[in-house]
Amino acid sequence: MITGQSIFIGFFGVAAVWFGIVVFRTFSMVRSAIALLFSQTALGAMFLTMQAEFLGVLQIMMMATEMSIMAFFMVMFMMDPGGMGKMEMTHQKRLSLIVGLVSFVGAVAIAIFIDWGPVATTVADTAQQTKALGLELLGRSMLVFEMAGVTILTAMIAATSVAIQPLPLSAIKHKKDRV
Amino acid sequence: MSVELVWALITGAALFGVGIYGALSQTNLVMIMMGVELILAGALINLVAFWRYLHPDAMSGQMFVLIVMTVMALEMAVGFGVAIARFRSKGSVEMEEAAELKE
Numbered sequence: 001m002i003t004g005q006s007i008f009i010g011f012f013g014v015a016a017v018w019f020g021i022v023v024f025r026t027f028s029m030v031r032s033a034i035a036l037l038f039s040q041t042a043l044g045a046m047f048l049t050m051q052a053e054f055l056g057v058l059q060i061m062m063m064a065t066e067m068s069i070m071a072f073f074m075v076m077f078m079m080d081p082g083g084m085g086k087m088e089m090t091h092q093k094r095l096s097l098i099v100g101l102v103s104f105v106g107a108v109a110i111a112i113f114i115d116w117g118p119v120a121t122t123v124a125d126t127a128q129q130t131k132a133l134g135l136e137l138l139g140r141s142m143l144v145f146e147m148a149g150v151t152i153l154t155a156m157i158a159a160t161s162v163a164i165q166p167l168p169l170s171a172i173k174h175k176k177d178r179v
Numbered sequence: 180m181s182v183e184l185v186w187a188l189i190t191g192a193a194l195f196g197v198g199i200y201g202a203l204s205q206t207n208l209v210m211i212m213m214g215v216e217l218i219l220a221g222a223l224i225n226l227v228a229f230w231r232y233l234h235p236d237a238m239s240g241q242m243f244v245l246i247v248m249t250v251m252a253l254e255m256a257v258g259f260g261v262a263i264a265r266f267r268s269k270g271s272v273e274m275e276e277a278a279e280l281k282e
Contacts, residue, residue, distance in 0.1 A: 006182040013190030016224075020197040020217050027222040036213055039194075043220055043240070046187065048206040051230040055244050062248060066255055073259055074209050075278065077272045090208050091275065096204035104196030108222075111188035116233060136238035137245075141213040144242070148249045159260030165267060 007051040016042035017088035027087070029074035053126045054133065187228035195221035208265065212258045217250050220263040 019039035023032050034135035047056035066076045090096075124132065205255050206252025223244055228242030262272045269276065 002182060008192075011182050013186055013224075014192075015189060016220070017193040017197065020220075021195055022209070023213055023217070024197070025202045031208075031264060032202050032210070032213065035214065039217070043194075046190070047227050048222060050187070050227055051185070052227050052231060052241065052244075053242060055227060057221045057246065062252070066252065068225055070209070070255070071263065072185065072215070077209055089210065089273075090204045091206050093204050096200045099203060100196040100200030103199050104192050107192030107195055108189055111185055111192060114264060116180060116184060119184060119232045120235045123231060129238075129241070130198060130276055132238045136242055141239060141242050143237075144246065148246055152249060152253065155256050159256040161243040162257075163263040167186075 005049055009046055011047060012042045012046040015039075016046065024090075029078045030071055033067050033071035033074055036070070037063060040067065051123050051126075052129070054130050181232050184228055184232040187224055191221040191223075191225040191228070193223065194218070195220075198213065204271055204274050208262050208274060212255065213272065215254055216251060217221075219247055219254070223247050 015038045019035045019042065022035040023039065026032050026035065041060050044056045044059035047053075047059055067108065123129070198214045198217030198221060201217060203214075205211050205214060226240060226244045226247065227228075230237070230244070234240055265272050265277070266271050
């Protein structure tokens with residue numbers, strides 16, 4: 001049955017996919033980053049429509065920050081960030097298109113032909129959901145949650161150590177001598 | 180079957196397909212990371228839809244979403260770290276010019 005929720009999910013779903021396609025269709029890298037931001041925001045709006053308010057707001061906030069940073073990096077690293085020269089930056093297009101289409105058709109077939117069982121019509125309100133999620137994170141799933149924290153710390157250290165400019169050997173020796 | 184669940188799963192499938200296309204077809208490291216972001220976004224929408232329409236009482240579904248969001252952030256952080264190192268040493272993050280990594 002078509003409901004208001006299904007119409008909004010369909011609308012935001014189409015928007016998310018459309019902006020996802022625009023990411024790889026535009027020559028401008030800034031537009032590409034902004035299209036990805038819109039795609040992720042539409043996804044956040046879908047979460048809100050599905051009554052997962054906490055996750056929806058988190059998704060929009062996180063992706064807004066992440067994509068802003070990404071836009072900076074794209075301008076720094078791309079040879080033609082504005083897309084004025086219309087440089088071709090793709091390879092093996094046909095193979096990629098076939099693999100992408102096969103993945104899409106396979107996943108859609110699974111979505112449509114599998115019997116997912118009874119569907120829940122109601123869900124707890126936001127305050128109860130957030131409380132239950134907090135209890136889940138600090139109860140049964142605490143180890144997983146803590147592992148995520150440690151992994152973030154490790155990734156921060158790894159990313160920083162990879163990114164910093166290594167000192168030349170002579171500079172290190174000079175520093176040691178001064179100590 | 181719920182129309183909402185099927186819509187959400189089709190959206191996830193489409194994002195996954197577009198992400199796969201992007202990750203395989205792009206030559207720039209940052210654009211490849213964008214493809215991976217879309218693949219993970221497809222996983223996110225599936226997780227939220229399964230939680231909402233099949234198991235709304237099991238909050239581990241929402242916890243999985245948080246873990247996938249963490250993975251997205253980590254992929255970006257480490258990816259940009261690698262991009263900076265590569266750009267500093269070679270002056271480019273084009274994967275076509277990174278054939279020596281195979282050797």
